[in-house]
Amino acid sequence: MRRVMNMQPGRARWLLALLPFALIVMVYVVGSAQRRAENPSDKVLPPFGEMSSAIHRVAFEEDKRTGEYLFWSDTGASLERLAIGLSIATALALVLGLLIGLLPIGNAMFAPMTAVMSMIPPMAILPILFIVFGLGELSKVVLIIVGVAPCLMRDLVFTVGSLPREQLVKAQSLGASTWQVLIRVALPQALPRLIASLRLALGPAFLFLISAEAISADSGLGYRIFLLRRYLAMDTILPYVAWITLLAFLMDLALAQLSRRAFPWAHGAEPKA
Template sequence: MRLINVRPDRGTALFLAVLPFALVVLAYILGSAERLAENPDDKLLPSLPSLGNAIVKMAFTADARTGDYLLWTDTLASMERLLSALAIATVVALVIGVLVGMLPLVRALLAPFVAMVSMVPPLALLPILFIVMGLGEESKIALITIGITPYLVRDLAMRVEELPREQMIKAQTLGASTWQMMVRVVLPQILPRLMDGLRLSLGPAFLFLIAAEAIASDSGLGYRIFLVRRYLAMDVILPYVAWITLIAVAMDFGLARARRALFPWFGGAK
């Protein structure tokens, strides 16, 4: 039997999915034990009990100075910035992407500009944003928005252009206006693709969020990571990195489930 035709059963698939994570954890435990055996004060790979103590301290123990539970305070601050930027990017990308994809005049006007903007490294704009908008929330939200919106616009525009031309011709034959075709023909087919685009944008969005918080912020997950790095506090940094990853995975999973629930036909269409 050819390897391409071998499909694992459910139990085997679960084992294979868990195996890489187990190997990473095992490698960490062995590496940590070896380094701590040579130097008990080593901070690069803290032991699992040290990681557990740090999690308890950051998540379940009130800070002596502020009285806040730092992990949850940082998470709330970061999520407010991230969700605000994602909401703005979604609305802008949906409007411009559909218009660029549908209307040749708008495509001629905006497609080259959007393509050019998408090539600008967003992190290079961070000093400009801080100078123009200050160090407040607006500049951080703007960085995330600028970082992901052009890609969402281009992706949606291409998805609109890929829709069968016959659908537009039939709609016009039945007397549909441009607005009606946009609402009744294009939008229902583009919305599930927009949700998939958002899923792919989560990684860059978190990257821009952490970068903005690391440079100029007094709260947030990125701020905390870069604050404690001065003390080589890997027992705090590693749980924060894991927590950020879990949040991103949960958001990706939630968007995937929402897309399946709202547009059950989309999977079959693909």
């Protein structure tokens, strides 16, 4: 008897992947049509035609006040903040995670503090960041760093700390110094895990970014969404949300491809995700 757990989708994989999205679209279309039939002025579930017109207006028509294409200027501002925050957070996590995970002295001194910092809710300290760093760009970037770096660092500490002891002993037996063990043994095995952790951190990073932009910003995807909510402009808000989701998905896909190409040995026959 063939078990369901042993069935492989094969060529139907893409069809199965698209099916949930098609169901969501169908439910939305039906719900939008029903609400419009009851109330022609309904703004909660705008038809796709209205969303297309709205996104064309903000993406391909200059804003009369600023002369900018708002959709692209918002995207650029948000991606710049996100890129700076994630880059700094990743660099900190890589350096400190390797040192804390490999050096017993560093682990004893900084591992407890890393664990505590990873438990701090970033949104709870957002007002503190605005007070300390002001309402400009710095506070938004720092929020991403504070929200992402400790978790990346702690995960990397676990990864390095769980390396087989015999690898470290053999490397030292061959004359490797602490620096060489760090670079040639720990680093290559930590990088695939760091990329995987960064993929998981993309969602929270976007959350921190959108939240900071919603509170204090004059541009950005989060700023535009929370500005338009005052007017119930769902025809623009929903495409913005879909665009943020697409950006996060493309970044996740790029990181996955980078990991598979740079470290194929770390993936083996793992399922695609």
